[in-house]
Amino acid sequence: MTLRSEIFEQPDVLRGALSANQSIAARARDMLTGAGIGHILIAARGTSDNAARYAKYAWGTKLSMPVTLAAPSLYTKYQQPPDLSSAAVVGISQSGQSPDLLAVLTEGRRQGRPTIAITNDPESPMADIVDLVVPLKAGPERSVAATKTYTASLLAIAMIADDVVDLDEIPGSVAGALDAEQAIVAAVERTGPMPDAVILGRGYNRSTAFEWALKLQEMAYVLANPFSTADFAHGPFAVLEQDFPLLAVVPAGVIADDNLTLVRRARDEGDARITLLTNIDVPDLPTVNLPMIEEWLSPIMFIVAAQLFTLHAASLAGVDPETPRGLRKVTRTT
């Protein structure tokens, strides 16, 4: 099964990229923090947009740079691109082909701004038009649902954010998440049928909530709705009802207490079917226990557990996640 083997390739893919990309990541870091750069504009869609959500926190904390997600239609449909005179422009795309993302990078270049592509295809049109290409080094990804190119994108972002000196921490924790497969299968079986679901995460792992939801949508046809834990408290909380699957990502670190407070409130006021992916001890809630890793790097590990969860949820629902309805590997939007 292609998808399963691509999920299990991830420790090796990450190890390879860690050793190959150190110097190019440092060059990208220098470009993004150069004189006259006040913010980083990222153009991305789908899975890569979730990687951009991670960059918002990783580059926010480690590079002290505000990160702006581009609105591509300003560049294409409306043809009124903003003034990018204080921006560095980064495209994130597995294929490097979607015309709307190319339009953002082309405009950045036209305005004389530094441009970077994070892509799995260094021969792609996106790679052609930028100043620097950070290759994902993930190898060919044949499944429609992106898995290893997502974690490789997160790793590239992390390596640009800061020197990753412990070369085993990330691949080792990802291997540990894969080793948790039996506990993940048990959580899927306990959760049962999922026509829809709410997925919660915050901070660095807001990206994980959004990417887990996207995997559930495209691989298992679950109408999964991702929220920042804080946003969920501002309105959507009302939606909780009997027997609702509530999936949350709770890393060790400064946001754990808030996450747990909200999940416990959901348990007490509703009757949600709760599962936490966590690497802390939470005896009073149903958890999948995963390896310890620094919070800022933890999205790379947590999403791998979420990919396995989704693979088994698809299997339980009798869906073939290799051939999602209505999707192709390369989506071209304008």
Added chain:
Amino acid sequence: MTLRSEIFEQPDVLRGALSANQSIAARARDMLTGAGIGHILIAARGTSDNAARYAKYAWGTKLSMPVTLAAPSLYTKYQQPPDLSSAAVVGISQSGQSPDLLAVLTEGRRQGRPTIAITNDPESPMADIVDLVVPLKAGPERSVAATKTYTASLLAIAMIADDVVDLDEIPGSVAGALDAEQAIVAAVERTGPMPDAVILGRGYNRSTAFEWALKLQEMAYVLANPFSTADFAHGPFAVLEQDFPLLAVVPAGVIADDNLTLVRRARDEGDARITLLTNIDVPDLPTVNLPMIEEWLSPIMFIVAAQLFTLHAASLAGVDPETPRGLRKVTRTT
């Protein structure tokens, strides 16, 4: 019924704010486009975050400014706020009270940046700490679900973006949307029960899709999932199945063709229960026909039709939208 009367107050609220806020909006515009400002950072949550999504397009096209949505946890939980030296900082909040939003504005002030609050409470803590307050002038909003403060926020953003010279276009079109109530009721009845739903919009009306989804969540307990039309094509399309409610906002303008292509594809490949809010003629799809208005101002009109849709969806579901489960009017997140 408080909520219903607040929805119907909107033409008057908008007319009042249009005449009261012309000069203060012009002052805000000058501040946001002053020397040394390369991007606008907005801090907002919930409904106000959807207003920020509108600002991303309105200020992007009319002021040529890239708009960045703040990640408040960088300022609170992680205590590693980015360098804001090229930013102007704007808070949008009905109550002006949430501590995480105050933290972003306080940091902007600490870094010596221009700060603006768009709020319905000019005596609030947020109003206290900024250089300029743009008051919503919406009057007291007693319902938990924000309606008139949302359209008043959109109007404030539009007036800051550009001189709104036709003082009747917006309130007039909103009154026209309210006049469409019978067609909206028919659409709700045709749609039937909605445990979940997909809401599509793009460009200026991406904000409408997100706010419509939030209203459905908090007023009618629908697990509504909003998408940019372009993002939906990149993966979530797989989720479409038999009898799925698919609600789309299709304004006259440059994005209409793409929106309609995707909705027709959903109709042909799935069996979604489709309703369009639109002000163009679409004979082959079920529509609620709404007044013509310039696309960039149309989110103010479309959301009012969506509010009415939601009110009647709640009524059909036997839910009292005045007292949403688990919510209070002022939510304080950190």
